[in-house]
Amino acid sequence: MPERLDWTRDGRDWPHREASHFVQAGGVRWHVQRFERDAAASQTTGPAPLVLLLHGTGASGHSWSRMLPWLRRHFDVISVDLPGHAFSSLPAPRQSSLPGMAQAAGALLQSLDVKPDVVIGHSAGAALGARMCLDGHVAPRLLISLNGAFLPLGGLAGVVFPPVAKVMAALPFAPRFFAGQAGDPRSVDRLIDSTGSSLDTEGRAFYARLVRNPGHVAGALAMMANWDVNPLLRDLPRLAPKLVLLVADKDLTVPPAQGERVRSMCPDPSAVDLHRVSGLGHLAHEEDPARVAALCVDAARTAGVLSPN
Numbered sequence: 001m002p003e004r005l006d007w008t009r010d011g012r013d014w015p016h017r018e019a020s021h022f023v024q025a026g027g028v029r030w031h032v033q034r035f036e037r038d039a040a041a042s043q044t045t046g047p048a049p050l051v052l053l054l055h056g057t058g059a060s061g062h063s064w065s066r067m068l069p070w071l072r073r074h075f076d077v078i079s080v081d082l083p084g085h086a087f088s089s090l091p092a093p094r095q096s097s098l099p100g101m102a103q104a105a106g107a108l109l110q111s112l113d114v115k116p117d118v119v120i121g122h123s124a125g126a127a128l129g130a131r132m133c134l135d136g137h138v139a140p141r142l143l144i145s146l147n148g149a150f151l152p153l154g155g156l157a158g159v160v161f162p163p164v165a166k167v168m169a170a171l172p173f174a175p176r177f178f179a180g181q182a183g184d185p186r187s188v189d190r191l192i193d194s195t196g197s198s199l200d201t202e203g204r205a206f207y208a209r210l211v212r213n214p215g216h217v218a219g220a221l222a223m224m225a226n227w228d229v230n231p232l233l234r235d236l237p238r239l240a241p242k243l244v245l246l247v248a249d250k251d252l253t254v255p256p257a258q259g260e261r262v263r264s265m266c267p268d269p270s271a272v273d274l275h276r277v278s279g280l281g282h283l284a285h286e287e288d289p290a291r292v293a294a295l296c297v298d299a300a301r302t303a304g305v306l307s308p309n
Contacts, residue, residue, distance in 0.1 A: 004215030007031075007087055014087075015065035015206075022087075026107030027095055031087035033061055033079045038072040049305050051296075052109075052116035052138070053079040056123025056149065058220040060086035062206050063122065067285050070293030074306055078114065080105070082125070084219020086210060096222040098131050098232065106137025117305050119241075120144040120296055122285060123254060127229055134235045142303040143241045144296055147254045147282050150236070150262045152229055196252035196281025203286055237267050244299040245274045246284070246292065253282040273299065 011017060019033040037048035051071060053064045061079040071077055081088040083101055094100050105128065109116070119140045121129035126148030132138045188208045192199055199207075210216045243266065247259035256276070263272040275295055277284055285292040300306040 002090075002214035002218045004090070005087055005209075005213050010209065010213070011087060015062050016068065020087075023108060023111055025111040026091075026104030028083045028091050028104050028108070029089040030083075030108050031061065031081040032108070032112070033077075035068060035072055035077040035079075037074065037076050038069075041069075041073045044074070044307065048074070048076045049117040049300065050114060051075040051077050051118045051120060052129075052140075053077065054105075054119065054121040054125030054128050055079075055082060055085070056121075056125050057223050058085075058211070058216075059122070059207075060210060060216075062086070063283070063286055066289035067293045067296075070290055071296065074297055074300070075118070078112070078116070080108065082128070082219075082223070084216075084222050086216055088219075090215065090219050090222065093222060093226055096219075096226040098127065098227045098229065099135065100226070101128055101223070102131040102135050102137055105132055106135070109138060116140050118142045118144065118296075118300055120146065121148065122146045123149045123282065124223070124227070126150065127227075127232055130236065130239060131232055133241055134232070134238055140241050141305050142244065142300060143239070144244045144246065144299055145262075146246045146285055146292065147248055147251050148245065148258075148262065149254050150229060150232065151258050192283070194252060195283055196248070196250040197283035197287050198281070199283065199286055233265060236262070236265050239266070242299075242303045243272045244303075245272060246277055246295055247274060248277045248280040248282065248284040250279065250281040251284075273302070 016033055019035055021032055023030045023032050055061055055063050060081045064079050083104055084090040095104050116138055117140055119129040119138060126145035127150050129143050133143060188204060188211060192204055192207060245259045245263060247256045249256050259274050263269045263274055266272050280287050301308050
């Protein structure tokens with residue numbers, strides 16, 4: 001079993017550490033962070049709507065940390081590390097599939113006894129949020145996809161990469177090898193730059209900590225090896241909540257044109273809101289958290305989750 005991040009050692013300066021706790025559910029020991037609406041910053045009273053944040057492959061819940069001050073003006077918030085990522089445990093291979101991960105996340109929500117009003121997913125996290133909705137594990141009024149990875153890889157990558165990922169995930173030395181490669185700071189910089197985003201030194205340092213850990217790499221490989229989004233595309237017309245697609249025009253990971261393709265697959269494309277976010281890449285929520293958070297708040301108001309101000 002690859003060495004995983006240790007909370008006592010590696011989490012000592014983790015963003016919002018004071019909000020962290022660990023929950024056993026669905027065969028996973030989850031790292032969860034919970035936040036109540038900031039009463040001092042809020043302009044509303046009464047119960048706050050609840051937002052569930054789902055990060056993408058290879059990231060962790062830390063990726064939302066800079067958006068939290070803006071989200072917490074309006075919402076209670078739950079952020080998790082997906083199975084096998086950062087401080088959440090690596091599940092069995094079947095639980096690393098898209099339906100398996102959705103089921104495990106549903107078990108977590110049951111354990112926490114919460115029912116999110118809004119799900120915000122980044123990249124693969126958007127696909128996970130959609131699968132959770134379709135399988136009845138969550139029933140939000142609004143699903144917000146930020147550079148959502150709903151479609152299979154295209155071209156040669158779609159043919160070659162999934163089998164390679166399966167092989168890499170099965171090789172015991174592969175996670176340590178890839179983590180060792182990330183010991184070169186230039187490799188981490190190239191990885192982030194390949195997303196089309198520009199992060200500051202602190203943001204890059206957190207990703208360096210993740211990708212240099214064999215356990216985290218093993219979790220990302222398992223996710224890539226076991227996911228199949230084709231059934232999700234088949235089922236997408238059944239998606240119940242309001243769908244909002246936020247698409248960054250400099251995204252080099254998920255082609256921006258995919259947003260239009262996803263919208264066209266829905267029974268009523270005109271009911272799906274698509275917003276193009278200019279000047280940002282795949283990690284848009286880390287580059288300009290205030291702007292992305294404002295788009296999410298506006299979407300919640302349009303969907304009736306938040307009252308108009």
